[in-house]
Amino acid sequence: MEVQTNDKKLTLVGKKFHALGMFLLRRKAGQEIALFVRAFMSLFSKSRSFKTDSRNIILQTFFTGVEIFPILFVVATLFGTVVIIEVITMMGKMGFDDVVGGVMVVVIIRELGPILTAFLIAGRSGSSLTTYIGGMVINSEVDALATMGVDPIRYLVMPGLIGGAIATFIMNIMFSTSAICAGFVMTKVAIALTGNAINLQLTWDYLSTEILKAMTLTDFLFIVVKPLVFGCIITTNACYQAMNIPRDIRQVPKATGKSVIQSFFYIVCADVFLSLFYFIDYFNEISKII
Amino acid sequence: MYSEALRLEDIHLSYRGLIGTSFSKPRPLGFFESGIQPGEQELISGANLVVQKGETICIGGGSGQGKSALLRVISGLARPNAGKIYIFGEYIPPERLTALNVAKRQVGLVFQNGALISNLRVRDNIALPLRYHKVGTPAEIEDKVRMAMDLMRVRDYADFFPHMLSVGMQKRVAIARSWAMGPQLLLMDEPTAGLDNYNRRNLLPLIDNMRTLFKTTIIIVTHDLMVAKELGCKITFLANKQLTEPRYFDEWLHGDTAISKELFRDLRTSG
Numbered sequence: 001m002e003v004q005t006n007d008k009k010l011t012l013v014g015k016k017f018h019a020l021g022m023f024l025l026r027r028k029a030g031q032e033i034a035l036f037v038r039a040f041m042s043l044f045s046k047s048r049s050f051k052t053d054s055r056n057i058i059l060q061t062f063f064t065g066v067e068i069f070p071i072l073f074v075v076a077t078l079f080g081t082v083v084i085i086e087v088i089t090m091m092g093k094m095g096f097d098d099v100v101g102g103v104m105v106v107v108i109i110r111e112l113g114p115i116l117t118a119f120l121i122a123g124r125s126g127s128s129l130t131t132y133i134g135g136m137v138i139n140s141e142v143d144a145l146a147t148m149g150v151d152p153i154r155y156l157v158m159p160g161l162i163g164g165a166i167a168t169f170i171m172n173i174m175f176s177t178s179a180i181c182a183g184f185v186m187t188k189v190a191i192a193l194t195g196n197a198i199n200l201q202l203t204w205d206y207l208s209t210e211i212l213k214a215m216t217l218t219d220f221l222f223i224v225v226k227p228l229v230f231g232c233i234i235t236t237n238a239c240y241q242a243m244n245i246p247r248d249i250r251q252v253p254k255a256t257g258k259s260v261i262q263s264f265f266y267i268v269c270a271d272v273f274l275s276l277f278y279f280i281d282y283f284n285e286i287s288k289i290i
Numbered sequence: 291m292y293s294e295a296l297r298l299e300d301i302h303l304s305y306r307g308l309i310g311t312s313f314s315k316p317r318p319l320g321f322f323e324s325g326i327q328p329g330e331q332e333l334i335s336g337a338n339l340v341v342q343k344g345e346t347i348c349i350g351g352g353s354g355q356g357k358s359a360l361l362r363v364i365s366g367l368a369r370p371n372a373g374k375i376y377i378f379g380e381y382i383p384p385e386r387l388t389a390l391n392v393a394k395r396q397v398g399l400v401f402q403n404g405a406l407i408s409n410l411r412v413r414d415n416i417a418l419p420l421r422y423h424k425v426g427t428p429a430e431i432e433d434k435v436r437m438a439m440d441l442m443r444v445r446d447y448a449d450f451f452p453h454m455l456s457v458g459m460q461k462r463v464a465i466a467r468s469w470a471m472g473p474q475l476l477l478m479d480e481p482t483a484g485l486d487n488y489n490r491r492n493l494l495p496l497i498d499n500m501r502t503l504f505k506t507t508i509i510i511v512t513h514d515l516m517v518a519k520e521l522g523c524k525i526t527f528l529a530n531k532q533l534t535e536p537r538y539f540d541e542w543l544h545g546d547t548a549i550s551k552e553l554f555r556d557l558r559t560s561g
Binding site: 031047049052136139140141143144145146147148149150151155244 | 315365366367388389390392393394397398399401403405406407408418419421422423424464467468471
């Protein structure tokens with residue numbers, strides 16, 4: 001074909017560059033990144049209209065975020081209760097009273113809060129996004145959209161991507177807040193019910209000051225960055241899996257399972273990658289002490 | 291100004307080209323890796339077709355011959371392994387042959403099953419592409435939607451969801467949706483299949499109106515040969531993986547070729 005003949009005209013550097021590009025695009029990760037970029041760039045395409053876009057995004061945010069809130073609240077509260085009780089009793093016994101806040105920030109706000117939120121959203125919204133778009137692919141509705149000149153990536157993927165990222169961000173704040181606040185209340189209830197069998201002196205002042213003392217600027221930064229990255233990963237992956245379904249109805253549940261499991265995997269990978277910045281932080285502090 | 295609406299030159303399509311729409315795959319990927327591989331089974335090999343502007347043409351043939359696949363190639367949903375496609379005289383290179391690019395050139399496609407967006411009402415289904423492309427003010431779009439609904443007589447069902455409608459009704463809504471975009475070239479996949487005799491008889495004048503009033507070029511894929519007779523248009527058959535010369539219904543009926551003997555046998559005996 002035309003370009004394959006043009007291929008011979010490429011210089012050596014051009015050939016290498018072309019080979020590198022094709023190598024990346026053949027990989028699944030490369031294709032997902034390409035999908036993410038295309039979905040994000042479609043926000044600025046010619047057919048943009050602020051009203052419809054914002055409505056679609058708000059609907060998707062509502063769908064992803066608000067409807068998951070009850071279960072997220074329960075999970076966060078119970079998780080927070082367990083963490084508060086365990087950390088305070090264990091650390092108290094071992095005589096590490098001064099790191100209680102630090103441990104809680106690490107466990108709830110820094111690591112497990114965003115991850116659990118992302119897992120919940122991947123399990124619920126990611127899977128539903130995959131089945132929704134997958135069903136449209138099977139019914140050739142996506143084809144119909146394309147033949148009408150409506151870009152499926154803009155119409156289907158973009159609201160999911162932006163809405164999902166915003167919802168994950170909001171839900172992460174909700175998760176951390178309810179883990180600490182409602183977790184504290186639940187701890188008090190547990191103390192009252194057991195007649196303080198665990199011998200715990202816990203006040204809100206103590207807990208809040210310890211946590212606020214332990215928060216650093218990086219924590220505040222990563223409260224924003226982490227959930228946004230996770231949300232983008234979940235929705236991009238879900239849409240990618242859905243768009244790749246061949247015309248076979250049995251592939252939809254398969255793709256859904258794949259989307260959820262791969263989202264888990266990518267989230268953990270991204271979490272490790274983002275945690276590298278904390279390690280750099282630690283090393284700086286350690287070198288300061290030395 | 292070219293008088294040709296569509297020209298296909300030596301189109302080759304393998305079964306591999308039919309897989310998926312792959313909107314998630316970056317475009318260069320399919321493009322650099324296409325081409326005929328040795329020993330590959332082909333669905334269409336070497337099809338040629340020229341359609342003039344304002345002409346209506348029927349593509350017939352037995353089932354499984356790749357009639358619908360040919361429409362998918364023209365509309366950019368399936369990627370041919372080789373061959374050239376000209377739409378309105380403009381050569382579309384393979385890297386540009388995507389559904390979105392073809393749709394930009396005012397080509398509409400009516401699917402066999404209608405393919406309405408299932409979570410939108412009939413009204414919004416018709417208005418969706420208009421709103422997306424911002425064809426005029428909301429009032430103008432509303433007018434156009436109402437006109438399309440009147441034309442296809444689905445106005446009473448404007449607030450219904452697609453699953454509430456019968457297959458024939460869905461097909462009419464799909465035609466209305468394509469018509470509202472004002473296509474210059476309309477591809478129809480089995481417009482009469484699944485319609486009862488009454489609706490079928492209603493639909494044909496509508497197609498006729500469309501081509502006389504709006505000068506739309508129409509390509510109809512059908513196994514219902516009487517459609518071609520009633521519309522008075524040429525028929526081309528997809529046989530032996532190639533398209534035959536387009537001829538009028540009567541020429542086929544009294545012709546002496548293998549196709550006319552096989553496909554027109556019933557019609558001949560019944561008169």
